[in-house]
Amino acid sequence: MHGASPSFSRLLHAIKRFARSQAPILIQGETGSGKELVARALHYFGPRRNGPFIPVNCSSLPDSLFENELFGHARGAFTDAKEPSRGLVSQAAEGTLFLDEVDGLQPRAQASLLRFLQEKRYRQLGGDQYIEGRCSILAATNHDLEQMSRDGLFRPDLLYRLDAVTLKVPALRERPEDISLIARTFLRNLCDQYGQPPKAFHPATLHWMEQQPWPGNVRQLENYIHREFLLSERPIIKLDPAEDPALPQMIPCAQLPPRFERWSFNEMRDALVQDFERKYLHRLMQATNGNVSKAARLANKERRCLGKLLKKYEIDREQFVPERSPLDSDRTWSG
CATH class of the missing domain: 1.10.8.60 (Helicase, Ruva Protein; domain 3)
Incomplete structure (x- = not known):
């Protein structure tokens, strides 16, 4: 984390002030603004600095796997559970569990997380013993959770549990x-x-x-x-922007659309971010010839998350895969 501006200095002051909080902390900020760095700073300034820092991308966890990932399972909990498994909460014991993109949680997962935050204990899948959760909870989002709550997409009681303290990362x-x-x-x-x-x-x-x-x-x-x-x-x-044709496209939302004053700030921001994401993904697919795994590495995102973004913007990787010449096809020799 680097900066000397007043807004960045205020953020650093807030990090040091709230790092010892026993309540969950919600970190809000736009995509790429450094929310995970803020979470790591809170961890290392806090009393659990010597414990592990365990990040989890909530949007990559299907509803059906959330409890297993977070709480683990006992032996025999399901068909393939031949051995017990520790969940992320157990791995984060005496440390910090960082729930990134918490807005991506589905209803069932939201209910499970709320119950854990309320009771501060959990049961593994297939287990009959309650286990104390001994970790700090940090969550991050690039969405307006209050608006999502009003729209019925995010539980208000979970929101109230998560935002006991809220830190906003400046763009x-x-x-x-x-x-x-x-x-x-x-x-x-x-x-x-x-x-x-x-x-x-x-x-x-x-x-x-x-x-x-x-x-x-x-x-x-x-x-x-x-x-x-x-x-x-x-x-x-x-x-020299005039000599580099990539520069005008690199920042696709430098120009505001006509009549932009009729839009609210949030509507305009969301529209510009969506425009950037769509163009970024298109160029990313071009650069990698439609290779999603390679694109995910370049974008520093999990493959599942990148796949969801491609689906969101209806971008088909196949249209970026170069056609193969018959001379390039594999030959099978027998004899």
Whole structure:
């Protein structure tokens, strides 16, 4: 975590203040804004810093598997349960369980989590003993849970349990004065990672970065810098948007649509984020020739989550798979 802006300084102050909280903490922020980094900071500033930090992506857990993943199962709990299994709550004992994308929980999973938060204990699948949950709970979302609650998509009683303390992570566009520091830090780390001599950004490039809205926030900035680092052969990285056709597409929501003032802030933000996600996924599929596993690694997302996003925007990977020549087909020899 890097920054010196007032909004970032307030966030750091809040992290140190609430790190010792015994109540669950809800971390709100846009995609790529650094919610997991905030969660890790809360863990390492808190009294359970010597325990494990266990992250779980809630949107990747089907309703039917949630209890098994979180609480584990006893031997013989179901057909294939030949051995007992510890759940994530047990693995996070004396540490922190981080529930990322908690808005992705389905109704049954929401009920199970609520019961655990209320009772602070759980039973494994097929078990008859209650087990005390000895871990701190952090949750994160990039959605408006209050609106989801009003829409009947998120249990209000679970929301009240999770947001005893709420931390809001500012979007990168809300702290442009931090962009140069973050960019230089990423570049220095990449030079160390690849064993290359130090590189630097031209001042005009840093200024250009500070003017961009970065809808994908810090994650998008990091991926962009990684790309430019790999493409640049000079010690000073200087970008010329007029000469780089990729730049206007890199940030697809720099232009607001006509009559944007008729939209609420949340409606406009959601529309721009969806536009960015759709274009990002399309270019990602182009770059990987429709290879979802490779695309997931490049995007730093779980394959299941990326698949759900592709389905959400009706993007068919098959249309990006190059046609194979008959000469490229496998030959089977017999004899």
